Amino acid sequence: MKTHIGPAIRLTLVMLVLLVVIYPLVVAGIARLAPGGGKGETVTVNGGTASRKIVGYKLIGQKFTEDRYFNSRPSAVDYNAAGSAGSNKGPSNPDYLKTVQARIDTFLVHNPGVNKADIPAELVTASGSGLDPDLSPIGAKIQVARIAKVRGIPAERLTQLVDQHTEGPLLGIFGPANVNVLALNVALDQLK
Template structure:
């Protein structure tokens, strides 16, 4: 019995130290090297933190570029999609309601031209980005409400468009929070 018990206790102590002390310290050390020092990438306006760049936020006011819808109401503690199939009647009603709302606020846009991401929630429910096309389709509304030229807003969207990772992986994106902060900074 002693021959089995002592090695088992030693292994338990070694694994306890490895998994509850050494591993967390290594992960925390690596996180310190990441943007934001492991605390997340914050976005500031007028010296105050207004949000996190990697977490979607709700923008529905006509003077802002709207965010992608969220199945979890932008609650970062509960990241999730709706898990409803595209044929689900409740899902279809929600998408139709979003289309109708978008059309009311963007009367110059044709229904067929609305990018799907503006009326469907992402898998996480917290997507902070839109495609450049989804941002640009909102320019007419924002320009009218703010009294800013469409050309200047197009330039602003282009300035906030990030290409694919390493020029190859993924689509071009626009961070909605950063875009709206820059929009507020325009004079």
């Protein structure tokens, strides 16, 4: 028995040092090389360092419901990052269907001229985390007419703005193109 306990204790101590000390330090060191230095990539306004103001994080969705802004994807947790979750209701759940229908009705009221069939699903369904910060380019462009009317900006200029803020798939092949809603709305506010 003594021949087995000694090596087991030594192996446990080695793995403890390796997995509790060394591995986290290596991961933290690599994170320092990422945008934001491992603390999250922020979105700021007023570019100068002295007057720069952080308005949010690029990877955490925020609530935008005013007609003068591009609306975010709905959230099952009201954009609470501490309580990230989906609704856990299936696509045939009557409560879920009522919620989605209410979102469709609200969208159509605020976006007259849009057909129900043209509304991207992402604008009326919450993501799995409830914190999705992005929309597809189509999800952003379908809102252009409303924002152009409210702000008095030509629709073509807003479409260009969406195109400028569209990020392609990772390495050109992984995932869909997307538009960060917070960054887009910050740029929208900065338009003359």
